[in-house]
Amino acid sequence: MTPVAAAIVATGQTDHVSRRLDASMAEIAREAIDRCLASRNLSFDDIDAIVAGNMEMFEGIYLVDQFFVDALGALGKPLFKLNTGGTVGASVAVCCYHLIASGRYQKVLGVGFEKQSDGSTQAAITTVGDPIWERAVMAGAIGNFATMASTYIHESGVTEEQAAKVAVKARHNACRNPHAHLKLPNLTVEEVLASEYLAFPIHRLDMCPSSDGACAIVMVAGDSADGLAEHPAWVHAAVTAHDQQYMGDSPKRLAVMRSLRAAAEKGYRQAGIADPLRDFDVAEIYEPASYAELAMCENLGICEMGAGGRLIDEGLTQMDGPLPVNPSGGVQSTNPVGATALIRVAEAALQVMGEAGEHQVPEVRRALATGYGGNAWTDLMILSRERPTP
Numbered sequence: 001m002t003p004v005a006a007a008i009v010a011t012g013q014t015d016h017v018s019r020r021l022d023a024s025m026a027e028i029a030r031e032a033i034d035r036c037l038a039s040r041n042l043s044f045d046d047i048d049a050i051v052a053g054n055m056e057m058f059e060g061i062y063l064v065d066q067f068f069v070d071a072l073g074a075l076g077k078p079l080f081k082l083n084t085g086g087t088v089g090a091s092v093a094v095c096c097y098h099l100i101a102s103g104r105y106q107k108v109l110g111v112g113f114e115k116q117s118d119g120s121t122q123a124a125i126t127t128v129g130d131p132i133w134e135r136a137v138m139a140g141a142i143g144n145f146a147t148m149a150s151t152y153i154h155e156s157g158v159t160e161e162q163a164a165k166v167a168v169k170a171r172h173n174a175c176r177n178p179h180a181h182l183k184l185p186n187l188t189v190e191e192v193l194a195s196e197y198l199a200f201p202i203h204r205l206d207m208c209p210s211s212d213g214a215c216a217i218v219m220v221a222g223d224s225a226d227g228l229a230e231h232p233a234w235v236h237a238a239v240t241a242h243d244q245q246y247m248g249d250s251p252k253r254l255a256v257m258r259s260l261r262a263a264a265e266k267g268y269r270q271a272g273i274a275d276p277l278r279d280f281d282v283a284e285i286y287e288p289a290s291y292a293e294l295a296m297c298e299n300l301g302i303c304e305m306g307a308g309g310r311l312i313d314e315g316l317t318q319m320d321g322p323l324p325v326n327p328s329g330g331v332q333s334t335n336p337v338g339a340t341a342l343i344r345v346a347e348a349a350l351q352v353m354g355e356a357g358e359h360q361v362p363e364v365r366r367a368l369a370t371g372y373g374g375n376a377w378t379d380l381m382i383l384s385r386e387r388p389t390p
Helices: 025-038 085-101 121-128 140-156 160-174 189-194 258-271 290-299 308-313 337-353
Strands: 006-013 049-053 079-082 107-115 197-199 212-221 233-242 282-284 366-373 377-384
Touching (some): 006 085, 006 337, 085 212, 085 377, 107 337, 121 140, 140 290, 160 290, 160 308, 212 337, 233 258, 233 337, 258 366, 290 366
Parallel strands (some): 049 079
């Protein structure tokens, strides 16, 4: 069976902040949904199914899909709930794609949401590490990324200064994005390096914030895109790859990201990508720490292995470079975990549709978006202005 062509035609986000005292998590999710639907004059009557993503239990709530069924507009509709770690938002987009590509539904709403101020991300992620051998030295997101960054420094020779340039780029780009959380227009490399170590080699300003927020997309089938968007963002690849192991069993964790490489290989083959640096016009990749962006660019084939530092030194991923990476400000600037990877997909779609506002990259025809979670799970999506041929 030939997959049905699918396209993103609408997106919506909240304005992400560290603490939303004015709204519950359900209300935050609905805010993004309402903005998404209103952008194309759609209503819940137009939607056939809903896919919801959230880092369940971060806020101490179980079965959020059932608890928030009214806020999600899912009463009487099929509702699919996902939780795949940090990549859950991208998993929402991939699920939306398969529901459309299978021919089961015509219009699917995907939403990711998190209210981190109601819980403790660090406490929740502590359980990822093996309780005997790993947890004491790798507890939480910061400890895990510090271990991975140390390995990456050893393998690649990347420097703290090069990582700091990534942090500066992200926070400067965020100033163009009305939805971004952490906007630091005057941040310098020296200030990043002067910020305290959270866990060597991660400085405080190398790490992403903790955000409250939500993101929603509408994905539609084939001719249903006509009239909804001038330039729909057509899906040319929607790939998932995962590789679960004890952290200590993967000695080159951040230097060699096996699930990311597997997803890229499959996605590039499907979309006809031969040279990512040349073939993509923009990339929105999941980089919760500055070192992660450099390593991910290597593992995505944007540069050679070990050349991530040179990539940022030469400005190749800046807004005016040949391949702008995270013009939205990325995870470095906004991180409502359940929505974070869906934001990557939504921002890539906005770039393809030509609707990214002040952070629009000129003449975007093809965009890459990724999600990465649990140090082992990758989702990858390739979007294009060109409708895929059967």
